[in-house]
Amino acid sequence: MKKSNVVAFVVGLCMFAIFVIFVNGYWDEMLLIALVHSLDLPSLLCVLGIPLMILAASGKVGPFFKALKKDGSDSSKQECLSAVNCAITGVIISGLIGGIVYALCFLVYGIGSDLLDDGRIICILLPPFYGFIITAILLPIKFRLA
Secondary structure, eight states: OOHHHHHHHHHHHHHHHHHHHHHHHHSOHHHHHHHHHTOOHHHHHHHHHHHHHHHHHHTOHHHHHHHHHTOOOTTTHHHHHHHHHHHHHHHHHHHHHHHHHHHHHHHHTTOOTTHHHHTTHHHHHHHHHHHHHHHHHHHHHHHHHO
């Protein structure tokens, strides 16, 4: 293993340990339960599925997975970079579309009056949040290829 990979792994492990200590020390049990119940599988599938359909339609699924596996040679780096850019754009757009769909559903069905009281605003914010998290995961891959 490269020295930079070991350092990155150790730093990530330390950050995770600090997060676990913070969660166990300061967060209330009810807040953790609310966090777990706010995970939205349909939004996550939408944010992951739409970019995969975009990659499949553009014929860039192969280069995208080559970029994830680090199997790209120098000649295919540009194609892999283009596929990762396409995936990043698709993830951000699908996250925003998911948030808009939730907002429209709340407005159409008339349940928007107590939106802030019931915590339903989280449903609107989760798809863009998932999109930004997945983008944060894909950006190091993009910078490695550039």
